[in-house]
Amino acid sequence: MxxxxxxxxxxxxxxxxADIKSHQLLLRxxxxxxxxxxxxxxxxxxxxxxxxxxxxVRxxxxxxxxxxxxxxAMQAAELWQESGxxxxxxxxxxxxxxxxxxxFALGATHEEVITSLxxxxxxxxxxxxxxxxxxxTKFRDEKRPRFGILRGREFIMKDAYSFHSTQKSLDDIYEKMYQAYINIFSRCGLNFRAVIADSGAMGGKDTHEFMVLSEVGEDTIAYSDSSNYAANIEMAPVITKYEKTSEKIEELEKVKTENKKTIEEVSSFLHVSAEQCIKSLLFKVDDKYVLVLVRGDHEVNDIKLKNLFGAANAELASADETKEILGCTIGSLGPVGISNVDIVADNAIENITSAVCGANEEDYHYKNVNPIRDFQVSQYTDLRFIQEGDLSPDGNGTILFAKGIEVGHVFKLGTRYSEAMGATYLDENGRNQPMIMGCYGIGVSRTMASIVEQYHDENGIVWPVNIAPFDLHLIAVNMKDDDQSALAEELYSRLKEAGYDLLMDDRQERPGVKFADADLIGLPVRITVGKKASEGIVEVKVRKTGEVQEVYKEQLADTISNILTSL
Amino acid sequence: MxxxxxxxxxxxxxxxxADIKSHQLLLRxxxxxxxxxxxxxxxxxxxxxxxxxxxxVRxxxxxxxxxxxxxxAMQAAELWQESGxxxxxxxxxxxxxxxxxxxFALGATHEEVITSLxxxxxxxxxxxxxxxxxxxTKFRDEKRPRFGILRGREFIMKDAYSFHSTQKSLDDIYEKMYQAYINIFSRCGLNFRAVIADSGAMGGKDTHEFMVLSEVGEDTIAYSDSSNYAANIEMAPVITKYEKTSEKIEELEKVKTENKKTIEEVSSFLHVSAEQCIKSLLFKVDDKYVLVLVRGDHEVNDIKLKNLFGAANAELASADETKEILGCTIGSLGPVGISNVDIVADNAIENITSAVCGANEEDYHYKNVNPIRDFQVSQYTDLRFIQEGDLSPDGNGTILFAKGIEVGHVFKLGTRYSEAMGATYLDENGRNQPMIMGCYGIGVSRTMASIVEQYHDENGIVWPVNIAPFDLHLIAVNMKDDDQSALAEELYSRLKEAGYDLLMDDRQERPGVKFADADLIGLPVRITVGKKASEGIVEVKVRKTGEVQEVYKEQLADTISNILTSL
Known part of the structure; x- marks a missing residue:
């Protein structure tokens, strides 16, 4: 072309x-x-x-x-009413x-249409x-469209739906789709992780998100430095075993901690580490109040809390509720002397010794607090967010965090839609059963932006060979020079015949403009026909490495082939 | 597959x-x-x-x-407001x-978006x-969606737009697009005509519609039996030269024709042919009334009438208007004695002799009416619709009519959009000029239906080789028979390896069901693995001709290749 x-x-x-690189570069x-x-x-x-x-993808x-x-794309509202x-x-x-x-609805996804079909x-x-x-093309009226085509309102998706008569069959296809996604994103050159995700209210246990690692990602991934393990941080279990933090058990002591409310303020004031503090939070879990204890350096994971109680909702109690139930402010809570609400605690609390916690009284904390002796916990379990440095949940390596862009999602839907919409089949015994479903999405246009996030430098995009819009950028430095334009045209024809898809810059522009545009566009290999055209010599530049070499036109095909296979 | x-x-x-074949068959x-x-x-x-x-198409x-x-697809209303x-x-x-x-509008076409871009x-x-x-995908909320995907509300289009600085450049690209369309529809196997069409109020002279010949078409095409000439009947000029219809000129005679109003009633009552009658119609052309004369067997073409007067509208005057202007009913009109409105006549009237026409008086007609002697015409010109049997406007052959389905349209838009939306360029003298535009559409999903309209028989669809969803239909008559299933699987693998895209019927269905489905689906070649599987013999059937032959599996590849190239 x-x-x-x-x-x-x-x-x-x-x-x-344009705030992020892919948006800037795709525009520029x-x-x-x-x-x-x-x-x-x-x-x-x-x-x-x-x-x-x-x-x-295909x-x-x-x-x-x-x-x-x-x-x-246009879907009758009746279908969406059936599914709810x-x-x-x-x-x-x-x-x-x-x-x-x-x-009508404009298709945001197609569960309803495919289930009815x-x-x-x-x-x-x-x-x-x-x-x-x-x-x-899919349509979603995002509240805050941003980052260019990373979060748009009209975008291109691949969406797949599978229908099954057995859970085993769903498991098989899920596994195949999972592997297909690994292949797809690998072939796109992406550095990504398949991440265990939250299945939400949809039912079904398995769901993975495919996350492209990127600082502009809106999700946080916990992954192992030594294995394939990766999960949305909400989903990662903590398997750390906790040692006793101290052997010395002293007497419970109430100390004045005027205006000290946060863990940071209290631990600094009392000269103890955050690990030595007990963070006490009153939650409303569905309709019941629960006092939740985690270590001072940990954060409560409300999804784990919800799962513990099989609850639909778990949220922090308000200041008013806290006052009413426990008679004190949120910053003064502690487990000592509490008997009117259930107390659950993260595993880390079980072995804590001589800890610090709130005294349920404004401006006072307890020191030398010890479980069993000073408070009773109805259940110790994993209730906190995983942190960097934690043991990986699969036992291999240490957890690190990364930001990710979700480009794919595989999901065991179960019978959510088939039951709502009456999608049943007759089983071998002639009985009606709801179909078991899976769904599998890929953001195609978002994948393009993600690739640019991972493949660029200060001069522009650096497309992976598989994805580049053209294989080669052939630049005639001066189209008015007969030698140059003749050689450029000759190479254009020959390289096309050799099966390359190439872009030839035949514009009447200054060389600087042409080179800058070429770097910006980011095709893998640039071939420049310049002053040595009369000698049959061209310059070949690898976009990724910046490596430049002069090549006789007779050797050009070999050179290009070698470069492209090496990239 | x-x-x-x-x-x-x-x-x-x-x-x-489902009323029409393509709708029925695509469903069935x-x-x-x-x-x-x-x-x-x-x-x-x-x-x-x-x-x-x-x-x-690509x-x-x-x-x-x-x-x-x-x-x-989603287009900001502002753009459509700019274009009007x-x-x-x-x-x-x-x-x-x-x-x-x-x-927002859902894109029905994209002139606005592309012009703004x-x-x-x-x-x-x-x-x-x-x-x-x-x-x-395009969206149009048709008043009466029908004929399946022939006239849908969501459909697939190829739309192209060209931008030019000179009319010559537009003419060149128009010609290229025209030729590309010929190639596209030919490769789709369609029997079609490129038809001169009405450019409407858009300005610009050239526009062609590509019409697939089909009885279910909603447009009528006038085409030559001996040349490439084809036009929408509205657009076809009549070049017929008319002979004097009689040499005998007799005296004007007023005759009673009680309750005879139509040409048919009057000509039959007076024992003259329709050709011997003058049909007189009062039109309102923009704000002016005009009496239009055509021969009794002809029809007034209101587009030609509009063009004659450079008018925006031309419509038949109402009964009340006719009464008011000419003092009689619509069925009694004639040119004799009329002086208060302009009279224009089709060329055929110029040489008519001793004709019959209305007497501008209820229940009376004139006989022996002759132009010049009995009435004055301000202009003779081509004012009628072309008819079957007329000389082709290009001078080659005779006109026939056919019904057509519009599958493509090429159109010289001119500056309609660029002027409205300020799409200008700087010319060689540094002056701003509006871009000259062309647009070129193909109904992709409609093309599929049109192919089915032309390629089917009583048993189902008969896909052209280029368009068929699969090349081959491989049928294992009885998958439970080991010889048959083994041979079918072997052929499936081998034919796939040989580059064929094939559908293998591996279902547990009765042979009759499989054969009926195969005919219905309409792949070009059916290969049946049946009772002679143990001898390595299969049956090959050509869907189009019904021709059947038995072939040893070793010769199958050659046989198929020969059949497919012959189709």
Whole structure:
């Protein structure tokens, strides 16, 4: 493709409203343009990248047994009413009325459409399992669209849905999809983790998010420095065994700690470490109040608390509630002398000795607090967030934290939709059973942005070979020079014939502009036809390493082939 | 692909609400399912067909210099307000509000988005021309969605837009696009015509519609039996030279024709042919009344009438208006004695002799009416619709009529959008000029339905090789028979390796069901592994011809290759 015929509107300066690198670079390198908040046009280069990602997704989905179809974006409200999501989805669901005032949703996901389709067309266990997928534009009216195409309102997704008659069958396909996702993101060149995630209220035990490691990610991942273990921090269990913190058990002592409320203030004032403090928090777990104890340097994980009680909600009690139930302020709580609420504690508390805690009285704390002797706990269990430095939950290595961008999600849905929408099959005994479902999503356009987050330098994007919009950037430094333009045209034809997809900069621009644009666009290899064109010599530059070499045109094909396979 | 793993829900009987063959067959063969009126899911087979059509479209568009991108479906209302179409498009434009109550349109076409994009990014003649295209889902809230995916509310289109600094450049690209469309529809196997169409109020002279010949088409095409000439009947000029209809000129005679109003009633009553009658119609052309004369067997073409007067509107005067202006009823009109309105006549009237016409008096007609002697015409010109049997306007052959389905449209837009939206460029003299535009659409999903309209028989669809969802249908008659299943699996592997995309019917169904489904689905070649499997013999059936032969498995590859190249 000649650069004079394509639309690549590069920009020199960083656009004011672009905060992160992928947004800045995709704008500057002429890949995307905003049409409205969170809504973008994918210009020709971006379109090529998207199609490369889509091709990888298709190949791996097909290999994993997926069958592609295409469902509509406009979805009758009735379907969403059947599933209940018409009422629960909130303002993120784009809604509209047709000319007859009938309600429609613009597809944010397609569980309803696919479940109704399969419900109507599959009636027997003999036709299960089946895995259907599509690559399609999705609509979500994000409250705060931002980061360019990382969090947009109209975006491209691959969404897959599987239907099963047995849990075992779902487990099998889930495993295949999991592996397909590993393959897809690996082929996209991404540094990512498959992360154990929260299955929320959906039921079903297994769910993984695929997180691209990036500082701009909105999720925190806890991962092992020595194994594959990775989880959303909310989900990571803590398996640390705690030693007794001191052998010396002294008498309980009440001390004045005027205006000292936080762990930091109290521990500093009393010259003890945060580990020596007991953090006491009153939670309202569904309708019941519970005093939760964790060590001063730990944080309560409310998901673990919820799970402990099988509760739907767990939230900190308000100041008023605390006053009413325990007769003191939030900053003065402690377990000593409490008998009117249940006390649960993190495992770390069980072996704490001679600790400090609130005295349930403004401006006073206890010192030398010891479990059993000074307070009673109904249950010790894992109630805190994992921290960097903790033992990895799989026993291998130490936990580190990273920020991640969610690019994929595999999820065992179970019968959430099939029961709500009556998607049943006849089993071998002629009985109606709800289908068991899985769903599997990939943010295709978000994947493009994630790649840019991981593949750029100060001069622009550095596309991985698999994903680059073109393989090669052929630059004629001066198209008015006959030798240069002739050699450039010759190489353009020959490299095209050799099967390369290449972009030729045939513009009448200054060399500096051409080189800067080439770096910005970030194709893997740049071939520059300049002053030595008359000698048949061109310059080959590797975008990633900056390595430059002069090559006779006869050796160019070999050189390029070697570089591309080495990248 | 194994048939047990894919979703092809065939139906035996014609669905009650499907009126035309493509709708019936795409439903029955399990290609599409309706989600809401005019909104469909494309099941796996349809998806494969769409992707084949899209691949052809992409290849030809790229060859013609088009550059692909992808614009959003959600379009800010402001853009449509700039072009004015927010107000003029009517209820066919799907509209919605986002969470902040901002107005959006769902893209019915993308003139506004592309014009604003090019306006912002291209400033100089040096970067023109450029042709940009996309393949994308479009939304139009049709008043009466029908015929399945032929006239839907959500459908797939290829839309291209070109931008130019000179009319010559537009003409060049228009010609290339025209040729690309010829190639695309030819490669799709369609019997079609490129038809001269009405450019409407858009300005610009050239516009062609690509019409697939089909009885279910909603447009009528006038085409030559001996040349490439084809036009929408509204647009076809009549070049017939008329002979004098009689040499005998007799005296004007008023005759009683009680209750005879139509040409048929009058000509039959007076024993003359319709050709011997003058049909007189009072039109309101913009604000002026005009009496229009055509021969009794001809019909007034109001577009020609409008063009004659450079008018925006031309419509028949009402009965009241006719009474007021000419003092008689619509059925009694004639030119004799009329002096208060302009009289224009079709060329056929100039040489009519001794004709019959209304006497501007209820129940009376004139006989022996002759131009000049009996009435004055201000202008003779071509004012009628072309008819079957007329000379082709290009002078070659005779006109025939056909019904057509519009699958493509190429259009010289001119500066309609660039002027409204300020899309200008700096010319060589540094002056701002509006860009000259062309637009070029193809209904991709409609093309699929059109192919089915032309390629089917009483047993189902008969896909052209280029478009078929799979090349081959491999049927194991009895999967429980070890010889059959082993041979089927062997052939499946071997044919896949040989590069064929094949569907293998591995279902546990009766042979009759499998054969009927295979005919319905309509893959080009069926290979049946049946009782002679143990001898290594299979049956090969050509779907199109019904031709059947038995083939040893060793010769199968050659046989198939020969059949596919012959089709």
């Amino acid at each position: 000649k650069q004079s015929k394509i639309l690549i509107p590069t920009i020199k300066e960083n656009p004011a409203d 390198a002429g890949f995307i343009r905003q049409n409205a908040s969170g809504i973008y046009s994918y210009l020709p280069l971006a379109h090529k990248v998207l199609r490369k990602i889509e091709a990888i 190949e791996e989905m097909d290999l994993a047994g997926g069958v592609e179809l295409l469902m509509p 999501r018409w009422y629960s989805y909130g303002p993120e669901l784009m809604r509209l009325k047709d000319r007859h005032s009938r309600d 399969v419900r109507d067309e599959i009636k027997t266990y003999k036709k299960l399992p089946i895995t259907l997928y599509q690559i399609q | 194994k048939q047990s793993k894919i979703l092809i829900p065939t139906i035996k009987e014609n669905p009650a609400d 063969a399990g290609f599409i399912r309706q989600n809401a009126s005019g909104i469909y899911s494309y099941l796996p087979l349809a998806h494969k067909v769409l992707r084949k059509i899209e691949a052809i 290849e030809e568009m790229d060859l013609a210099g088009g550059v692909e991108l992808l614009m959003p 179409r927010w107000y003029s498009y009517g209820p066919e434009l799907m509209r919605l509000k986002d969470r902040h109550s901002r107005d 090019v306006r912002d990014e291209i400033k100089t003649y040096k970067k023109l021309p450029i042709t940009l295209y996309q393949i994308q």
